[in-house]
Amino acid sequence: HPHDRLLHFASTFTETHLMDYELLDQESSLILCALEAASTLEKQQELVRLTCAFVPFLLLRGNYALAQRYLLGTQQAALALKNSEGLVTAYLYLGDLAGKQGDYTQSQDFLEKGLDLARQIGNAEPISALLSLLGRSLWKQGNYPQAATFLQEGLLLARQIGQTQRMSELLATLGAVAASMGNYIQSEIYLEEGLQLARQTEDRKQLCTLLMNLGATITELGRYEQAYAYFEEGLSIARQIGYREWMSALLCNLGAVATLQGNYVQAEMYQREGLS
Secondary structure (H helix, E strand, O other): OHHHHHHHHHHHHHHHOOOOHHHHHHHHHHHHHHHHHHHHOOOHHHHHHHHHHHHHHHHHOOOHHHHHHHHHHHHHHHHHHOOHHHHHHHHHHHHHHHHHOOOHHHHHHHHHHHHHHHHHHOOHHHHHHHHHHHHHHHHHOOOHHHHHHHHHHHHHHHHHOOOHHHHHHHHHHHHHHHHHOOOHHHHHHHHHHHHHHHHHHOOHHHHHHHHHHHHHHHHHOOOHHHHHHHHHHHHHHHHHHOOHHHHHHHHHHHHHHHHHOOOHHHHHHHHHHHHO
């Protein structure tokens, strides 16, 4: 059946090119068409598979409403199918999405549900991913010691299973937590290691976060020129992959450094673009 062929193609294509954002861009209308078909025809298994693969791209592009719609559908489908792994992934991304929108209570609720379920299944990869997001959520809420505990556990797991990408993500947040507690030297150590790993895996999404956090830490240490260079590199990568959340954050930080250096006209340009 043509629909089955479309769904199979869309899922396989997306899973094969998870980090090739330019290619996903080219095929996004086809993938969205497949998601719509899976949803309308109640092809639950296909909906779970395709949503789990494509949602990270929707989040990257800031299409939060669309991501939420398909994630809630996937959550229902995974429950109906008794597909625990699909449900864990749905909770992971629903938690990530709520966090990106600043709803940390909701975020924590989804992530804790996901973590309980992942621990029952005993699969280290999603456990470490959920610990990473829980740590980030707790950091954003100012609960630094608890955040560090989750992040260290996640990092230990990621090291055990050799998950380099997850390691760089966890180190990025650990660096931010250390900086929030005023430990700028420790922060820089975490972030430098994370940056090295992200460069190895060519993980552009993670590079944006690490360059941003490193720039922020180095700004606190008064090394403005170096911070500026990190923010600039981060911004150019964020623009390349269309990562809106970090484009605005990096522009905001560039504006802050320009202000510290007394370049007020330049600072205003960065802040206005970040705001838009």
